[in-house]
Amino acid sequence: MKAFKLRWLVLVALAVLSIGFVQAGISLGQEALFLRSVEVEGELPVTDPASLSWEEANEVTVPLSGQTLALPNRPQPFANSVQVRTLHNGTHIVFRVSWPDATQDNRTTGLSEFRDATALLLASSDLPGICMGSRGQRVHIVQWKADWQADIEEGFHDLQDTFPNFWVDLYPFAVGDPPYRLPEAFPEGARDLLVGWAVGNPFSEPLKITAVEDAVAEGFGSITTQERQDALGRGVWANGRWSVTIARQLNTGDPQDQSLGLGGRYNFALAVWDGSSGDVGARKSVSSWITLDIPGPPPFAALDILVPVVLIILAAMAAYLLIRSTWQRRKRD
Amino acid sequence: MPTVRNWQLGREMDYIYDESRPDRQVSSVFDINKCIACQTCTMSCKAIWTSGKGQEYMFWNSVETKPWGSYPLGWDVKILDMLGPQRWDTSGPSAVYEGKTVFEAAPEGERVLGYLPENEDYANPNRGEDETSEPIDPSKFHLQDLHAIWNFYLARICMHCTYPACLASCPRKAIYKRKEDGIVLIDQERCRGYRECVRACPYKRVLYNHVTRISEKCIFCYPAVEKGIWPRCMRNCIGKIRMVGYISPPGEADPENPIDYLVYVKKLALPLYPQLGLEPNIYYVPPIHVPPEFNRQMFGPGADEAVETYKRIRTGQEPELRAILLLNTSTNKILTKFRLEGDEAVGFDVNGQEAVRVMLVEKEIVRPYRDDTVGVYRHNIT
Ligand code: SF4
Ligand code: SF4
Numbered sequence: 001m002k003a004f005k006l007r008w009l010v011l012v013a014l015a016v017l018s019i020g021f022v023q024a025g026i027s028l029g030q031e032a033l034f035l036r037s038v039e040v041e042g043e044l045p046v047t048d049p050a051s052l053s054w055e056e057a058n059e060v061t062v063p064l065s066g067q068t069l070a071l072p073n074r075p076q077p078f079a080n081s082v083q084v085r086t087l088h089n090g091t092h093i094v095f096r097v098s099w100p101d102a103t104q105d106n107r108t109t110g111l112s113e114f115r116d117a118t119a120l121l122l123a124s125s126d127l128p129g130i131c132m133g134s135r136g137q138r139v140h141i142v143q144w145k146a147d148w149q150a151d152i153e154e155g156f157h158d159l160q161d162t163f164p165n166f167w168v169d170l171y172p173f174a175v176g177d178p179p180y181r182l183p184e185a186f187p188e189g190a191r192d193l194l195v196g197w198a199v200g201n202p203f204s205e206p207l208k209i210t211a212v213e214d215a216v217a218e219g220f221g222s223i224t225t226q227e228r229q230d231a232l233g234r235g236v237w238a239n240g241r242w243s244v245t246i247a248r249q250l251n252t253g254d255p256q257d258q259s260l261g262l263g264g265r266y267n268f269a270l271a272v273w274d275g276s277s278g279d280v281g282a283r284k285s286v287s288s289w290i291t292l293d294i295p296g297p298p299p300f301a302a303l304d305i306l307v308p309v310v311l312i313i314l315a316a317m318a319a320y321l322l323i324r325s326t327w328q329r330r331k332r333d
Numbered sequence: 334m335p336t337v338r339n340w341q342l343g344r345e346m347d348y349i350y351d352e353s354r355p356d357r358q359v360s361s362v363f364d365i366n367k368c369i370a371c372q373t374c375t376m377s378c379k380a381i382w383t384s385g386k387g388q389e390y391m392f393w394n395s396v397e398t399k400p401w402g403s404y405p406l407g408w409d410v411k412i413l414d415m416l417g418p419q420r421w422d423t424s425g426p427s428a429v430y431e432g433k434t435v436f437e438a439a440p441e442g443e444r445v446l447g448y449l450p451e452n453e454d455y456a457n458p459n460r461g462e463d464e465t466s467e468p469i470d471p472s473k474f475h476l477q478d479l480h481a482i483w484n485f486y487l488a489r490i491c492m493h494c495t496y497p498a499c500l501a502s503c504p505r506k507a508i509y510k511r512k513e514d515g516i517v518l519i520d521q522e523r524c525r526g527y528r529e530c531v532r533a534c535p536y537k538r539v540l541y542n543h544v545t546r547i548s549e550k551c552i553f554c555y556p557a558v559e560k561g562i563w564p565r566c567m568r569n570c571i572g573k574i575r576m577v578g579y580i581s582p583p584g585e586a587d588p589e590n591p592i593d594y595l596v597y598v599k600k601l602a603l604p605l606y607p608q609l610g611l612e613p614n615i616y617y618v619p620p621i622h623v624p625p626e627f628n629r630q631m632f633g634p635g636a637d638e639a640v641e642t643y644k645r646i647r648t649g650q651e652p653e654l655r656a657i658l659l660l661n662t663s664t665n666k667i668l669t670k671f672r673l674e675g676d677e678a679v680g681f682d683v684n685g686q687e688a689v690r691v692m693l694v695e696k697e698i699v700r701p702y703r704d705d706t707v708g709v710y711r712h713n714i715t
Binding site: 068071073074075109158159162166171186192193197204220282 | 521544549
């Protein structure tokens with residue numbers, strides 16, 4: 001009976017202690033990765049990865065591995081790690097992802113051209129850490145694409161931009177003269193043979209409004225562009241490195257987005273694609289889940305401190321009881 | 334990985350999904366011996382489906398001159414080379430493929446063995462047209478260099494495979510096979526331009542649109558098929574080489590169904606590169622003047638026998654086969670049944686109604702040289 005009580009006490013003490021440690025951000029066995037969004041006043045560097053404001057954010061180095069859960073695979077990661085920072089101003093949040101890449105791949109016109117890209121996954125912290133979510137467990141994805149940005153900044157990268165010697169006299173119903181550029185030479189009725197565009201596929205849209213696709217997924221292969229696009233961002237490629245910002249409102253009001261709030265804690269992961277390695281879709285480098293903290297004003301801040309304190313007190317009490325019972329037993333023996 | 338039955342291999346094989354045959358499967362037989370490489374099929378398809386911007390070098394139908402021609406460049410030699418030499422066991426009553434399919438040979442981490450062609454590979458759809466190969470009878474010809482003297486024309490469209498590699502490779506299931514007719518389509522809203530299908534289809538029948546930046550493929554003119562009418566490339570064929578119908582599932586062959594009769598009963602029509610493992614649904618009557626090894630590599634171990642059967646038709650020994658070939662030169666309706674009635678062949682459409690009736694042997698009437706009623710000589714008397 002006494003031995004039973006003793007064992008029970010030991011278990012309680014260990015459990016309480018470990019919960020306390022995890023809560024305090026020190027996991028047992030391996031170091032958990034935390035990304036804490038730093039609050040700044042005023043405007044955020046939404047489209048400026050080089051802004052001085054980034055100095056205020058902590059840099060977290062996130063290790064990458066090859067995507068090997070779903071077919072096709074990318075057995076080895078493209079880069080060993082990426083650097084991530086995040087800032088928020090109480091209403092909006094911005095992330096900056098930066099990674100080494102010797103080539104700038106921002107075209108997808110040719111058959112063997114694939115884009116450089118990065119995506120952030122945001123999910124509620126009670127979700128089990130399943131890559132890309134699972135049925136009924138939705139993750140919110142924002143993906144920045146180098147070719148979408150090039151289309152916006154330089155104009156739609158048309159056929160003649162990749163194949164300058166192409167000459168076609170006529171396309172059905174196109175207006176104007178060769179080379180019949182998109183979108184102006186193809187008014188409404190002339191789009192039927194540009195089927196992706198005609199049916200509204202965002203990848204086929206020549207006039208893009210953002211380089212960041214706002215999407216949802218419930219498992220591998222299920223990524224779907226959202227009706228409402230709420231994310232912005234911009235990448236800069238310099239000295240063999242991409243630095244990419246991705247920004248959105250904390251609370252977008254779109255039920256398809258993962259709503260973020262001050263004092264909230266979320267599951268966060270990211271992926272990187274290298275176009276010239278043929279990365280596309282599941283051929284990507286991925287991080288494991290990271291905890292994203294968006295610290296905010298009390299009462300949440302108070303709670304953040306209160307919970308570990310209470311747990312530590314509980315653990316201390318359990319330890320005291322344990323020691324006392326051992327001591328009493330020894331005394332009786 | 335699930336195991337499925339591929340009757341063309343005579344065995345089970347690995348496939349990424351369970352066996353799920355459609356309620357009906359469209360199918361077509363191309364008689365290679367009749368193709369004249371006029372490219373009318375190619376252009377009739379291009380005119381309606383692929384004349385948009387971004388589709389300049391996209392041909393859902395192409396006709397290549399074998400052995401040298403190919404579209405995209407080297408598609409068949411490349412995949413055969415990647416697969417390596419493979420064997421058929423022909424000792425039993427029906428041949429069994431002992432080698433690996435593109436699914437079974439998939440490298441670690443991949444769904445299908447394949448490769449992504451280059452832009453330029455599509456730039457010469459007519460390459461090798463009318464180039465000849467070895468002389469059939471060396472004694473008659475002086476030229477004996479690389480350009481030998483046999484060749485044939487291989488008209489190709491998407492095979493609307495029973496086990497499509499394109500569908501298997503798409504990680505987002507944007508490709509689907511219609512339950513009602515087995516036509517394989519790419520959902521133009523779901524496709525994100527990954528090009529996994531372009532990489533995986535060994536026949537290279539999925540093509541990338543350079544402007545919409547997603548993939549496209551032959552749709553077997555499903556709006557026509559839904560009305561019981563042949564796809565456009567088939568209707569417009571000048572050589573009348575094409576026949577359209579529905580093929581029954583293996584083991585349920587209906588000898589009155591023209592396609593079943595050609596494929597299962599007489600084994601005259603053979604799949605193209607069956608060893609790849611897709612169970613393609615476009616069948617070919619192999620060319621009868623080509624080295625048998627070449628035919629066997631392309632159409633499997635049944636090629637020699639099919640050539641012999643075809644020769645018998647020409648000598649009048651196969652009236653049913655002759656009936657099917659004739660009926661299909663005389664209609665653009667999908668025939669589901671055929672019958673011999675005396676010296677006539679009759680074909681029935683998808684509603685079971687008589688759609689076409691032809692004589693097995695055209696009557697020959699010889700008229701006198703001089704037409705006395707009008708007092709002239711005739712140029713043509715038969
Ligand atoms: S031929 Fe190619 S594109 Fe057509 S169904 Fe088969 S695998 Fe798909
Ligand atoms: S239309 Fe008929 S004969 Fe002409 S190339 Fe095409 S398949 Fe051959």
